[in-house]
Amino acid sequence: MQRTRFGDMACSIARTLDVIGEPWSPLILRNVMVGISRFDQLQRNLGISRKVLTERLRWLVDNDVLERRRYSERPPRYEYALTAKGTELCDLLMVMVRWGDRWTAGEAGPPVLYRHHACGEIGHVELHCSACDRPMDVTGIDILPGPGAAVTA
Amino acid sequence: MQRTRFGDMACSIARTLDVIGEPWSPLILRNVMVGISRFDQLQRNLGISRKVLTERLRWLVDNDVLERRRYSERPPRYEYALTAKGTELCDLLMVMVRWGDRWTAGEAGPPVLYRHHACGEIGHVELHCSACDRPMDVTGIDILPGPGAAVTA
DNA sequence: CACCATAAGTTCCTTTAAGAGACGCACAGA
DNA sequence: TCTGTGCGTCTCTTAAAGGAACTTATGGTG
Numbered sequence: 219m220q221r222t223r224f225g226d227m228a229c230s231i232a233r234t235l236d237v238i239g240e241p242w243s244p245l246i247l248r249n250v251m252v253g254i255s256r257f258d259q260l261q262r263n264l265g266i267s268r269k270v271l272t273e274r275l276r277w278l279v280d281n282d283v284l285e286r287r288r289y290s291e292r293p294p295r296y297e298y299a300l301t302a303k304g305t306e307l308c309d310l311l312m313v314m315v316r317w318g319d320r321w322t323a324g325e326a327g328p329p330v331l332y333r334h335h336a337c338g339e340i341g342h343v344e345l346h347c348s349a350c351d352r353p354m355d356v357t358g359i360d361i362l363p364g365p366g367a368a369v370t371a
Numbered sequence: 372m373q374r375t376r377f378g379d380m381a382c383s384i385a386r387t388l389d390v391i392g393e394p395w396s397p398l399i400l401r402n403v404m405v406g407i408s409r410f411d412q413l414q415r416n417l418g419i420s421r422k423v424l425t426e427r428l429r430w431l432v433d434n435d436v437l438e439r440r441r442y443s444e445r446p447p448r449y450e451y452a453l454t455a456k457g458t459e460l461c462d463l464l465m466v467m468v469r470w471g472d473r474w475t476a477g478e479a480g481p482p483v484l485y486r487h488h489a490c491g492e493i494g495h496v497e498l499h500c501s502a503c504d505r506p507m508d509v510t511g512i513d514i515l516p517g518p519g520a521a522v523t524a
Numbered sequence: 525c526a527c528c529a530t531a532a533g534t535t536c537c538t539t540t541a542a543g544a545g546a547c548g549c550a551c552a553g554a
Numbered sequence: 555t556c557t558g559t560g561c562g563t564c565t566c567t568t569a570a571a572g573g574a575a576c577t578t579a580t581g582g583t584g
Contacts, residue, residue, distance in 0.1 A: 221542055221569060222394070222418070228482045230471025231401050231464055237475070239394065241375070241571080248384050252514060257532050265375070267572050272533060293580040295531060303474050308509035309498050311384055313466045318383025321456050322390070326519035329381045333513040334500045340515075341502035345462050347487045349494035351504075356461035360486040361405060362493075366479035374540065374571055394542080410561050420543050425562065446551040448560060527583085534577070540570085547564075554557085 228368035237281050238307060242266050243274055247304065248311055250284060255297045283307060312343045381521035390434050391460060395419050396427055400457065401464055403437060408450045436460060465496045 225236035238244055245264055249255070254263050261271050275298060278284040283304040289297050300308070312332075319328040319342070334341045347354040378389035391397055398417055402408070407416050414424050428451060431437040436457040442450050453461070465485075472481040472495070487494045500507040 224398070225475075229398070229401070230468040230476060230482060231397055232471075233475040234467040234471040235394075235397060239397075241388075241392065244384055244388060244392075245377070245382070248382070251509060258530080261532095267574090268533070269535085269573085270571060273570095290531090293531070293578095305509060306470060306473065310463070310466050310470060312498065312509065313463050314387040315383040317459055317463060318385075318387040320459065322378075322386040323383060323519050328517040329383060329519045329521070331515045331517040332507075333515060334502060334505075334507055335511045335513070336505050336507070337500060337503035339500070339502035341500040341507065343498045343507060344501050345465065345496045346499045346504075347490060347492075347494040348497050349487060349492035350490035351499075352487075352489050354485075354487055354489070354494065354496060356404060356458060356465065358488045360488070362484045362486060364481040364484040366476050366482045368482065411559080414561095421545090421562070422564085423542060426541095443560090446560075525584100529582080530580085532578090534575105536575085537573090539572075542569080543567085545565090548562085550560090552558085554555100 228366065234310075237283060238278075238310075240274065240277070242270060243278065244311060244314065246271070246274055246278065247283070247300075247307060250298050250300055250304075251308055251311070255299060257296070260298075278304070309343075313345075316342050381519065387463075390436060391431075391463075393427065393430070395423060396431065397464060397467065399424070399427055399431065400436070400453075400460060403451050403453055403457075404461055404464070408452060410449070413451075431457070462496075466498075469495050 223236060224232035224239065227233065238247065242264065246260060249260055249263055254260055257271065257275070260266070261268055264271075275284065275286070279286050279298070282301050284298045285301050286296050286298055289295055315330065323329070331340050332342065333339070345354050346352060376389060377385035377392065380386065391400065395417065399413060402413055402416055407413055410424065410428070413419070414421055417424075428437065428439070432439050432451070435454050437451045438454050439449050439451055442448055468483065476482070484493050485495065486492070498507050499505060
């Protein structure tokens, strides 16, 4: 129900959740990413209530994740598209896919595969360090306070 | 409110959301990751209701993301720790941090920084392809149906 | 023209989850 | 015995999700 808004916390995870943490939002994004980008298509594909879909789309547009644009003048018809900010959120979706594939897909195997244009192979995402390009995960880092850290007396 | 459960969808994003998509869950994980791992610590640090914290912890334990273990016999006292499954979810948190840093941190800059043990430098996560090790994002892939895809007549 | 269909919402009512705070239990130390 | 701490449970209120009917604008068909 999330009455508590996370946007004011000094934590990038909380602030990211504030934008796409509400139920359905990541699934809406995923659908727009693969071309399911109109109101009724989204509603039918997800089985989401029209009321909630309206609220989520408005929030995502207001937060510059999606852009609403008219694809027909008369009758007036709209579709939603990813902004640059929204496109970068797809990184998050791909990591979610990876974890879901590993831990929840079971016998059947992954529902989708990625073919990487650069190499032509089927691959999945891995996290690397921006400084040295080598693999990086939570067990191989120190977490330090940054400039935007909350002031702790 | 999320009455709709996502776990049955043939989508790894939905199935991942089923495990950690509810409000507060990613923040609980983040805290356990940095050593805030006991009930009262979590409750105070996050300002979450004790009722909801209880529910989330139980769900995360039931789903093998966290492990509840006794650190004192008498009086009985418990703390929560990441399992292997939970540790891999931290990849997701790090990607959330990256997006939040880029798009929501503003003037103040990132609240936390990572020092990568392998190179000693401050870095952030980047997505690379498991097949060729080069950078990979949603604009550079084709999405194909995998073995676990829903049967579409 | 009358009638139905479609896209994109809006409105209303019910059900369920979140928030807040009081309460309970087991023990330790003074 | 009294107080404090850790780890919860219980209860009550409020807000959000689900579901379905309704609206508006328009185009197509008989």
